[in-house]
Amino acid sequence: MTESVNEKLWNAISLDGLVRKAQELEQRLQSSREEALFRTANLNSTTALWERKYNDHAVSDDKSYTLGAVNDSDSSRLDQLLADYQKLAVHATANHAEVKRLKQELAEKTYELDNLKGYFEYCELSKQKETTLVSSCIDDARETKEVSKAESKEDEMQDNVTKAFSVSPSDNSTEESTATVEKCDTIANAEPQPTYDTHGMALLKIFGYLTTWDVCVIQGVCKRWQKVAQHPSLWRHIEIKDVMIPVSSLYNMAQWCTATEKIHIQGIIPTPTLDDEELNAYVVRQKGSFEPALAIILRSSSATLRSIILDECNIMITQRVFWLISVHCPQLNELRYSSDEFPPTPAALWTLSIGCPNITSLHFPPVFASSFVAHFNDHCLASIADGWPYVRTLSIGSPSVSSEGLHFIVKQCQYLQHFCIMYCQQITESTVALLCKSGLRKIQTLTVMFTRISAKAVVYFIRNCRQLKRFELHLGYSDYFNEDPSEDTILKYKMIIKNFQDLLKYPDIQQVFKLKTNYN
Incomplete structure (x- = not known):
């Protein structure tokens, strides 16, 4: 019995080793927290020193409030302070990511440890019960034998009676004791049942391959499936695409999103109109209908949420979502937003920058079929440049974006590494x-899509951006000609494409430049 229990327990996993690993994870988590706090303190002190230095030089100049009055030594000092500031910010971000990873690993190990503890306690309890039962059975058998022997000695004087009482009772007691001992051995050799739910763990593993909407649907199968489907690990990445989901489902979903890291909502299908409902009343009812439920989800996952993607959600998500994100998601790192009815505005971007200053990846791709795409203009780019000067990845696009707006971005965002320009106005060699x-000192990837640009401008980009690793250009006929294709315009378009293709003959340009054409 003892050997079978120990084999099943220790062959599965060493309980002591798991406890020690959990304790080590807790110590690493605490050290990472202390290092993050130390880095944050250094970051704040460096920021204060940089601002004080900047203000001293600004006040000393009576004519203008610029950095022009700063001498060369002070300028180098300011550059060094700015570099230290950026370095500390990178360390703080890395420490925060390490803390999050350790928390997740510790939660998984704790869950497994609890299951093993329950199994171990059950085995110990089973052994105690079986030992008590076997000892009691043996004691009963011994008492029965002693009673039979005493009765046989008392009846020795009577031969017939003694035989009757000495043979049959002793035989009966011996048989009963033997049967009792065999029963006890059978109970002792029975394998104990574990207390942890292996079936639930298997379901959790299977449900991990389902989409978010499928997990919402399967909760109605039974109570066991409902309990497993509400596990926080299944709601780390919420992805809802091209479905008609009721708002009530989002309210229910919010109570399980305590460890959500990414939210991706795309192509939500509006609910159908009610009976005898007018179009205006339907629009009023659907406009912003997802925002209250989405706000509850954002609030539940505010401590862990890092990425939000909202693509073409019709009228159910409006510009008000920027305010909700700024209130509930202070640790957000990535945001992608596109809407055919409610494109970003300068006021909405300014609100977002106040609550989410740590965003390093911004994507605002245009919905070109929308009539509101022109509302995204140079003022929006100015808000982005002022709100996120340390942004690393940026995607913007609109026919209203000119070279002036691009200059705002490049001048303010000196740490930009990946830049995508879509459907903008013409980019000339002087603009480049x-x-x-x-700026563009640290640019590594540059993408120009459906924007009129010359071959000389491309060469200037590649030759002057020293860290540029990839320049991708997407061109179409409509980028250069507004009228319908004719023999003359098609010939001109082919000549333009040939100018870009000739650039691939140069080895230094061929390694960086990628050309995609033949779009209608």
């Missing part, structure tokens, strides 16, 4: 020279 002079 101004952009390269103002």
Whole structure:
């Protein structure tokens, strides 16, 4: 019995080793927290020193409030302070990611440890019960034998009676004791049943391959499935695409999103109109209908949420979502938003920058079929440049974006590494020279999509951006000609494409430049 229990327990996993690993994870978690606090303190002190230095030089200049009065030594000092500031910010972000990873690993190990503890306690309890039962059975058998022997001695004087009482009772007692001992051995050899739910763990593993909407649906199968489907590990990444989901489902979903890291909502299908409902009343009812439930989800996952993607959600998500994100998601790192009815505005972007200053990846792709795409203009780019000067990845696009708006971005966002320009106005060689002079020092990936640009401008980009690893250009006929295709315009378009293809003959340009054409 003892050997079988020990084999099943220790062959599965060493309980002591798991406890020690959990304790080590807790110590690493505490050390990471202390290091993050130390880095944050250094970051704040460096920021205060940089601002004080900047203000001293600004006050000393009576004519203008610029950095022009700062001498060379002070300028180098300011550059060094800014570099230290950025370095500390990177360390703080890395420590925060390490703390999050350790928390997740510790939660998984704690869950497994609890299951093993329950199994171990059950085995110990089973052994105690079986030992008590076997000892009691043996004691009963011994008492029965002693009673039979005493009765046989008392009846020795009577031969017939003694035989009757000495043979049959002793035989009966011996048989009963033997049967009792065999029964006890059978009970002792029986394998104990574990207390942890292996079936639930298997379901949790299977449910991990389902989509978010499928997990919502299968909760109605039974209570066991409902309990497993509400496990926080299944709600780390919420992905809802091209479905008609009721708002009530989002309210129910919010109570399980305590460890959500990414939310991706795309192509939500509106609910149908009610009987005898007018179009205006339907629009009023659907406008912003997802925002209250989405606000509850954001509030539940505010401590862990890092990425939000909202693509073409019709009228059910409006510009008000920027305010909700700024209130509930202070640790957000990535945001992607596109809407054909409610594109970003300067006021909405300014609100978002107040509550989410740590965003390093912003994507605002245009919905070109929308009539409101022109509302995203240079003022929006100015809000982005002022709100997120340390942004690393940026995607913007609109026919209203000019070279002036691009200059705002390049001048303010000196740490930009990945830049995507879509459906913007013409980019000339003089525009490229101004952009390269103002910034793009750390640019690594540059994508220009459906924007009129010359071959000389492409060469200037590649030759002057030293860290550029990939320049991707998407071109179409409509980028250069507004009228319907004719023999003359098609011939001109082919000549333009040939100019770009000739650039691939140069080895230094061929390694970086990627051309995609033949779009209608």
